[in-house]
Amino acid sequence: MPILKDKLTQQIPALRKEAQALLKENGNTVISEVTIAQAFGGMRGVKGLVCDTSVVDADKGLAVRGIPIGDLADRLPEEIFYLLLSGELPDKAALADFQGELRARAQVPDYIWNVLRAMPEDSHPMTMFSTAVLVLERESVFRRRYAEGMPKDQYWEAALEDSLQLLAKLPTIAAGIYRMHYGKGNPIPSNPALDWGADYAFMLGLPDPDGQFANLMRLYLTLHCDHEGGNVSAFTSHTVGSALSDPYYAVSAGLDGLAGPLHGLANQECLHFVLGTRKKFGGVPTDAQLREYAWNTLKEGHVIPGYGHAVLRITDPRFTAFHKFGERVCAQDDVFRIVDRIFALVPDVLREQGKAKDPWPNVDAISGSLLYHFGLTEFDYYTVLFGVSRALGLTSQLVINRALGTPITRPKSVSTAWIKGAAAGARRAAAA
Numbered sequence: 001m002p003i004l005k006d007k008l009t010q011q012i013p014a015l016r017k018e019a020q021a022l023l024k025e026n027g028n029t030v031i032s033e034v035t036i037a038q039a040f041g042g043m044r045g046v047k048g049l050v051c052d053t054s055v056v057d058a059d060k061g062l063a064v065r066g067i068p069i070g071d072l073a074d075r076l077p078e079e080i081f082y083l084l085l086s087g088e089l090p091d092k093a094a095l096a097d098f099q100g101e102l103r104a105r106a107q108v109p110d111y112i113w114n115v116l117r118a119m120p121e122d123s124h125p126m127t128m129f130s131t132a133v134l135v136l137e138r139e140s141v142f143r144r145r146y147a148e149g150m151p152k153d154q155y156w157e158a159a160l161e162d163s164l165q166l167l168a169k170l171p172t173i174a175a176g177i178y179r180m181h182y183g184k185g186n187p188i189p190s191n192p193a194l195d196w197g198a199d200y201a202f203m204l205g206l207p208d209p210d211g212q213f214a215n216l217m218r219l220y221l222t223l224h225c226d227h228e229g230g231n232v233s234a235f236t237s238h239t240v241g242s243a244l245s246d247p248y249y250a251v252s253a254g255l256d257g258l259a260g261p262l263h264g265l266a267n268q269e270c271l272h273f274v275l276g277t278r279k280k281f282g283g284v285p286t287d288a289q290l291r292e293y294a295w296n297t298l299k300e301g302h303v304i305p306g307y308g309h310a311v312l313r314i315t316d317p318r319f320t321a322f323h324k325f326g327e328r329v330c331a332q333d334d335v336f337r338i339v340d341r342i343f344a345l346v347p348d349v350l351r352e353q354g355k356a357k358d359p360w361p362n363v364d365a366i367s368g369s370l371l372y373h374f375g376l377t378e379f380d381y382y383t384v385l386f387g388v389s390r391a392l393g394l395t396s397q398l399v400i401n402r403a404l405g406t407p408i409t410r411p412k413s414v415s416t417a418w419i420k421g422a423a424a425g426a427r428r429a430a431a432a
C-alpha cells in the first residue's frame with residue numbers, strides 16, 4: 001500500500017474514536033455565541049466549523065498542523081500535502097513514494113483539451129480551470145463507488161483517490177490553459193523527472209536559466225496551500241463535499257469562490273493596482289505620489305487590493321516569505337520596488353482612514369510582482385496558480401471530513417423579522 005494511504009489507514013480509527021469521545025462527553029459545551037452583527041456580517045468570528053489541517057491565528061498567521069508557514073517555506077508542496085493530511089512531514093522514502101503516486105496519475109485525458117479549446121476566447125482562465133476540473137468529474141471513483149453501495153467507512157479512500165488524480169493533473173491542466181489562452185503554443189508535456197512545482201514551472205514554458213522561477217513556483221504552491229476551514233473557497237468546498245458530492249465537484253466549487261476579487265482574485269487586482277501606479281507616474285512613484293494615489297483609490301470607493309483580512313491582524317507571514325524571496329532575487333525590479341513602497345505607506349493610509357480592521361498586507365499584495373518579474377505578466381492568470389495550490393488544502397480537508405463522517409452542512413438561517421423580534425426581546429429583558 002502507498003505509504004501515505006497506509007499512514008492514514010492507521011491514523012483514522014483513532015481520529016474517529018477521539019471525535020466520538022469528544023462529542024459524547026462534551027457535545028453540549030458552548031464554544032461560540034452569535035451576535036446580530038455577525039449574522040449580518042458574514043459570520044465573522046463565529047466558531048462553527050472544525051478544521052485540523054491548518055489554523056489561522058489573528059496575531060500569528062497560518063500554521064499548518066501547528067508549524068508556522070514561514071518555517072515551511074523551503075518545503076516542497078508535495079511535502080505540505082502529506083503534512084496537511086497526516087499531520088507529519090514525510091521522510092525521504094515517503095516523499096518519493098508520494099511523488100510516484102502523483103506521477104502515475106498525471107496523464108490528462110484528451111477530452112479536457114477539447115472542452116477547453118471549445119470555450120470562448122475571452123473566457124477567464126479561472127472559468128477554464130474550474131470547468132476543466134468539473135469536466136474531469138466523470139473520472140470520479142467516489143461517485144462510481146457510492147453508486148455501487150460503498151460502505152461509509154471507505155468514503156475517505158475513494159475521496160483520497162479522486163484527490164490524488166486531481167492533484168496529479170492540475171499543474172498540466174493549469175499550464176495548458178496558460179499556453180492556450182495566451183497563444184503561447186501547444187501544451188508542453190509534463191517532465192516526470194521534476195517535482196510537482198518545478199514541473200508546473202517547466203510546463204508554463206517561461207525561460208528559467210537559473211532555476212529561480214521553479215523555486216518561486218515551489219514557494220508559491222507551498223504558501224497558498226490552505227488557510228483553515230472558513231475562508232470562501234474552503235467553506236464552499238467543504239459544504240459541497242458534505243452533500244457527498246465528490247472531490248471534483250467540491251474543488252470546482254471552491255475554485256469558483258476563489259475567483260472572487262475579495263478572495264483569490266485579489267492577486268490579479270493587486271498587480272493591476274501596482275502597474276496602474278507605475279503607468280501613472282512613469283516608474284516608481286515618490287512616497288507622496290503613492291500616498292495620494294492610495295487616498296484617491298479609497299475616495300473613489302475602491303479597496304486597496306492585497307491589504308486587510310477577515311481574520312489576520314498582522315502582516316501575513318506568507319507576504320513576509322515572498323518578500324524575503326523578492327529581496328534575494330529581484331530587489332531592483334521596478335514592480336517589486338513599488339510593492340515594497342506600498343507596504344511602507346499603505347498601512348498608515350488605511351489606519352488613518354480608520355475603516356479596515358487589518359491595515360496590513362495579505363499574501364496577494366506581493367505574489368503577482370514576483371511572477372511578473374519572471375515574465376508571467378498575464379495577471380488574470382494568477383488566481384489559477386493560487387487554485388492549483390489551494391487544491392492541496394481543499395482536498396486534504398475533504399478526505400479528513402469523509403474519514404470522520406462529517407454530516408451535511410446545514411446552519412440555520414433566520415429572517416430579519418425574527419432578528420427584530422429577538423432584539424426587542426433582549427431590550428425588554430434588559431429593561432426589566
Ligand code: CMX
Pocket residue numbers: 044231261262263264265266298302303304305306307308309310311355356357358362363364
Ligand atoms: N482597502 C479599503 N478598504 C478596506 C480594505 C482595503 N484593503 N480592507 C477592508 N476595508 C474596508 C471594508 O471594505 C469595510 O468597509 P465598509 O464598512 O464600507 O464595507 C471596512 O474596511 C471593514 O472591513 P473589515 O472588517 O476590515 O474587512 P472584512 O473582513 O469585511 O473583509 C477583506 C476582508 C479581505 C475582504 C478586505 O480586507 C478587502 O476587501 N481587502 C482587499 C481585497 C483583498 O486583498 N482580498 C484578499 C484577501 C485574502 C484572500 O482571501 O485571498
